[in-house]
Amino acid sequence: MTQLTATTSTVESLAGRIWHRLRTLNPVYYIALVLLIGVVVQNPVFIQPDNFLVFLSRSAPPMLLTAGQVFVLVSGGFDLSVGSVVTSTVIISAILANNDPGTTWWVILLMLAGGAVVGLVNGMVTAYLKVPSLIATLGTLLIVRGIGLFWSGGAPRGYLPDNFRMWGRRGITGLFGLREFPYAVILLIVIGVLLWLLLHRLNYGRQLLALGDNPRAARLSGVNVNLVRISAFVICSMTAVVAGVLLGGRGGVSIETGTGMEMQSIAAAVLGGTMLLGGRGSVPAAMAGALALELLFSLLNLLGLPKPLRDAVQGLIIIGAVAYAAYSAKRNR
């Protein structure tokens, strides 16, 4: 299929090639672009570099979460525990750091290690106990949130020191004449590129997609199925920890920080063309899906829609996007 189009496009003109590329581009980029134009029409200063970077740094945590979720989704599973991981990262770091700047580094490392453990548990329960990941991660959702709340006694305690919070709210000053280049955006780019490489340029990614497409075939062709599956969960939980560190820096300590993020990340990934139950998905498209949702919230906000109605519009959009994807898949067959 790709070979065929490649040969036809070589004989076509450059314009034809560009047209073909645009036509086959994942529709999520157009959705994001339309929403961006909508926001800019409502609020022209939005597109000024400084303002746009602030928006990007606010969108970094959901985008990272979505990129991590893609790894589990393309393997054929779900990770419902990411919201709890975010919340517990924030709560537990605040208790451990307790406003002492000297602790920041080891607290962040400890949280990443904790995330890896959660991912290991999710992955091993799914791979060895054969518990469907929807149930396994529902269990860890309760466990991880329970641990965070048990430790803190149910209310946020302690403070995050400034050098912890800087990751979510500060940036490098004086770069390219910008007011500030947010650390969150730097992390977003670095981790985004790493995850993109991992899924789309390395053998590991091919194995993961093969596993999601057909686990039996993947096993028979020599993929270490359990290892690949478990690592996908570890990657997902660790990006959730990074998102938690950023959100804690931005919003401070709250037991509501990660609420609802598991479903939002799945919805964003699906908006970006990720196929549930595995086999297909793209990191940049999923991140664009998350960005599109954030743009949508900004737009609805600018239009003066009451906050609760945003949920309703979000629901309509994800149903519409998935229905459209199903429709065009049927048409192309």
Place this chain on the structure above:
Amino acid sequence: MAAISPPASQTSAFDRARHWLRDSRIPPVYGILVIIFLVSIVLDLVFGIDDQLYIFNRTIMTNVLVRSVALGIVAVGQTFVMIGASIDLSVAYLISLTAVGASFLMNGNPDNIWWSVLVLIGIGVVVGFVNGTLITRLKVNSLIATLGVGLIIKGLLNAAFDNFAGSVPASFQTFAYGSIGPMPISVLVLFLVVAVGWFILRRMRFGAHLYATGGSEEVARLSGLRTERILTMAHIICSTTAVLTGLFVVSRLRSGAPWVGTDGLYDLESIAATVIGGTTLSGGRGGVWGTLAGVLIFSLLDTTFNQIGINAYMKQILRGAIIILAVGFYTVRSMREAA
């Protein structure tokens, strides 16, 4: 069969009991229920915060059942859609909508009960129909379709109400607090819902068709079943049970608020109870009696934790671990890849 099995005199009583259990088609989850029950008695004996064993306390034992009603009714509906290889995440929001809607529409006036209940059931049927249509006709993945519908309900509900609205009349609260003889009405309703669910699944043609659809949609369709209609019907049944749960919740609380359904985690817990009860996520297998046991396990755990005075957050941790272990108990022997 009788010819190859050894004479009864040579087998031990234990073996005979095992065979009887295997032939009786009692879902294996009842084994887990019995184990948890026995463990809870031991725990109560050793760590109990009062001198009395809870199993001898009628109030507490009744409470175990009453606690099961809200989750139990909606879990029966969830069992239907999961047998059809679908899933419904919108139930929690529909429960909130029903609870708020009931207290708003009835507004304390007993004359409003009947038409309000009919209106709410009508809403449930519409929601189920929309879920089913999105999944079967527009081919939207069930997780996304019902999540989307749930978000729409949540958004509209939160835009219209931000707190407790109105109240249900006292006569309506007999649903939650009344009893016939020693039996609470709500528990009778739960058993009635389970029995009707069993009857539909095991004694009616629709049930057989639903199992076939969940087992393999394509095979069922090629055999001439109208799988779209069957699965849509399962979704309508599920949403209707969510409405019933919402009515029970509001009759207990007297007034509904937009968060009662989501705070109860009815979406994920009904799925967990159904899976613990032996219904598979991949569809085509399971039943409502297993689900009832799954729900009873949850309320038995809650009661035990209360009896031995476990911290509310520790409860969550244990609950999560038990969900994983209970499901792992079946799945660990399966040869198939889980995802």
